[in-house]
Amino acid sequence: MEHIECLIIGSGPAGYTAAIYTCRADVKTVVYEGMQPGGQLTQTTEIENFPGYPNGVKGPDMMEEIRQQALRFGAEIREGEVTSIDVSQRPFKVTTEYDGELLADSIIVSTGAAARYLGISSEEEFKGGGVSACATCDGFFYKGKDVAVVGGGDTACEDATYLAKLCTRSISSCAVMCYVPPKPCNTACSTRPTLKCCGNTRPRNSLASNKAS
Numbered sequence: 001m002e003h004i005e006c007l008i009i010g011s012g013p014a015g016y017t018a019a020i021y022t023c024r025a026d027v028k029t030v031v032y033e034g035m036q037p038g039g040q041l042t043q044t045t046e047i048e049n050f051p052g053y054p055n056g057v058k059g060p061d062m063m064e065e066i067r068q069q070a071l072r073f074g075a076e077i078r079e080g081e082v083t084s085i086d087v088s089q090r091p092f093k094v095t096t097e098y099d100g101e102l103l104a105d106s107i108i109v110s111t112g113a114a115a116r117y118l119g120i121s122s123e124e125e126f127k128g129g130g131v132s133a134c135a136t137c138d139g140f141f142y143k144g145k146d147v148a149v150v151g152g153g154d155t156a157c158e159d160a161t162y163l164a165k166l167c168t169r170s171i172s173s174c175a176v177m178c179y180v181p182p183k184p185c186n187t188a189c190s191t192r193p194t195l196k197c198c199g200n201t202r203p204r205n206s207l208a209s210n211k212a213s
């Protein structure tokens with residue numbers, strides 16, 4: 001059975017970065033790309049918050065550059081998913097989609113996460129152009145605009161507070177709405193004039209032709 005020194009599961013920024021480090025430490029490394037080679041950033045157009053790109057960079061272009069960097073140091077990048085790992089024994093036993101079973105001395109799991117969208121109509125159409133799943137990534141693009149944050153948990157509250165500050169700086173009449181507000185959100189609302197919490201409100205199951213509604 002094939003025996004790998006270091007197995008990296010996932011080919012997003014985390015997986016490729018790990019591969020750059022392990023390869024430079026002279027550890028023979030194999031990366032399994034999974035169902036989304038390059039990870040989530042291959043889904044986005046403009047990235048503006050990564051250092052080293054003063055004019056921004058397209059997600060797929062940046063991921064290709066990081067991939068090339070990992071290859072340069074000797075990472076072996078393979079197609080397919082890792083379907084199971086058995087860490088009850090050493091070396092670890094790994095099952096892969098295309099290459100069957102293999103052994104690995106070490107495993108780095110960098111399988112990322114996926115944004116949970118609402119599933120309402122036209123959401124796909126406006127992704128990256130009005131509909132976003134990351135306030136800190138995309139909030140800057142909506143500076144001075146009205147933004148609705150959908151959700152009632154701590155993250156929604158945090159994101160609404162972050163966006164309220166951003167918007168205050170550019171336009172004072174901007175409203176940031178948080179649906180089904182948790183208690184901390186209500187507190188934040190009382191101290192920030194640009195943050196409005198709407199309890200028991202759901203987004204409509206439609207989007208206007210030129211803006212989200």
Ligand SMILES: Cc1cc2nc3c(=O)[nH]c(=O)nc-3n(C[C@H](O)[C@H](O)[C@H](O)COP(=O)(O)OP(=O)(O)OC[C@H]3O[C@@H](n4cnc5c(N)ncnc54)[C@H](O)[C@@H]3O)c2cc1C
Nearest residue numbers: 010011012013014034035036039040044081082111112137
């Ligand atoms: C539309 C969009 C826009 C974004 N814009 C920005 C931005 O502008 N700035 C910013 O900082 N962040 C942005 N993000 C967030 C950013 O994409 C993530 O923070 C980042 O990709 C996380 O990197 P990661 O390597 O941890 O995981 P991911 O990028 O999620 O990669 C996970 C990898 O694991 C692989 N994988 C999963 N399961 C298996 C398995 N069983 N076997 C093998 N491989 C597997 C997948 O194929 C994938 O390659 C954006 C996200 C989205 C969706």
